[in-house]
Amino acid sequence: MSGTGLLRWGGGPPHAEVASEMYPWRARGLYPDPGRFKKMLDRNPVVGPGMRFIEDNLIHLSWQSCPPPAATSTGPLAGNELAQAAVVDWTWRQMRGGFPGFLRAVLSSLPYGFSVLETIWRVVERPFEVQYRMPIEPAPAPEPGAPAAPRHIMPAVYAKATIPAGTLLPAGWRWVAPWTVQDWVVDAQAGRLLGLLQRSERGLVFLPAEKLQHYARGFYSDNYEGQSALRPLWWLEQAMIDEFVSDRVTRERWGEGTLKARWTAEGVGEQQYDPKSAEDMEQMLQRFQSGSTGYMVLLPGWDVGLDYGGASFPDPIPRLQQYTHFMERSLGTGVVKDLGQGKFGSKAGMEAVANEGQRQLSGICYDLCCLVGQEFIRPIARLNGWDEDRMPHLSVAGFIDDALLSNVFRFAQANLLGERADDPETFRRMLRMES
DSSP, X not given: OOOOSHHHHTOSTTOOOSSGGGOHHHHTOBTTBXXXXXXXXXXXXXXXXXXXXXXHHHHTSEEEEEOOTTOOOSSSTTTOHHHHHHHHHHHHHHSTTHHHXXXXXXXXXXXXXXXXXXXXXXXXXXXXXXXXXXXXXXXOOOOTTSOOOOGGGSOOEEEEEEEOTTOEEEEEEEEEOGGGXXXXXXXXXXXXXXXXXXXXXXXXXXXXXXXXXEEETTOOTTOTTOOOTTGGXXXXXXXXXXXXXXXXXXXXXXXXXXXXXXXXXXXXXTOOOOHHHHHHHHHHHHHHHHTSOSOOOOOTTEEEEEEOGGGGSOOSHHHHHHHHHHHHHHHTOOHHHHTTOSSSOOHHHHHHHHHHHHHHHHHHHHHHHHXXXXXXXXXXXXXXXXXXXXXXXXXXXXXXXXHHHHHHHHHHHHTOTTTSTTHHHHHHHHTTOOO
């Protein structure tokens, strides 16, 4: 019985923006205009590298497709949960660019608010096998008097699963540029996304939701546009442009000096100020300044020189540094630069900021893992008859973990490492490392 209220008060999804400058067709663009966000990425020395900085931080982490707890490991693919996770991993590796390329396409939702990928499906015609790793079975009990084999040096156990003919797998994906999305097609009553209209090379085309992977940053209710990470920065970026333009215009007008002429009456005897001569001199100065002549003929009593006003202009760098600082902090990329400085940050405060940055990245990853499960893995499970309640999920590791560092410190403090035969394995398990 409820409604979002956006249809009446905000123009309706995706036009829920109250600032006219940030309407979607102006912010993320509408072909052929790439929009403000694309221009910010291309021309701003902070925003573009900042987005790439976040991408690179996320891509270097350890991503993998994991089976559900107590996963089954035998039988046909429809019931072999370990093999299903291996198939999802294999699918990513087969695509052009691999998982890093897929992740970069998905992460375009950071600057634009959303990213849309069209899934290109293929039907397996001939059965083939994929290899997957089995869990390590407990080591057999050693014979009396023989030392137990450390678990962490046991060889891995691998198995193969057959992908039957008729299986539907993603063969690739096509990134849909946000500024080519003309409109979202939404069920007016339920708010469910039915598809989108795109201005593509093939004209205006309708892409159904069944073919789409839709990743919205900060998605809520019917807000299919998401929330761009650059939304709070557009006025800062515009202010920086105004500073650049103002400084450039001022220096182009005055920075190279201004011709200055004055009547000195020195060494002219009885000659008086002559308005006609002043008019002739003015014309001469104009020709010199416009470049039509490269010389001047000075009359007696006149002094001409250049007044270099540009040398006394205030330095624009401090003014620009303020905007740069705000942008870097908003994107979380200014931690290293400010480390140990007293103007914008201190070393004591940067450690807390670094930890907050890790939490920010982990939050992005958690959101991303959930969306990839919904938009990429669930369709594979649904189309092939896998149990959707126990389908594989995406996981990520490699963050700075306070609990992990605490375990390392506790082992070192107690001097336990190496005291017993099973200490290395216990240590690895506490660090959540693979055995």
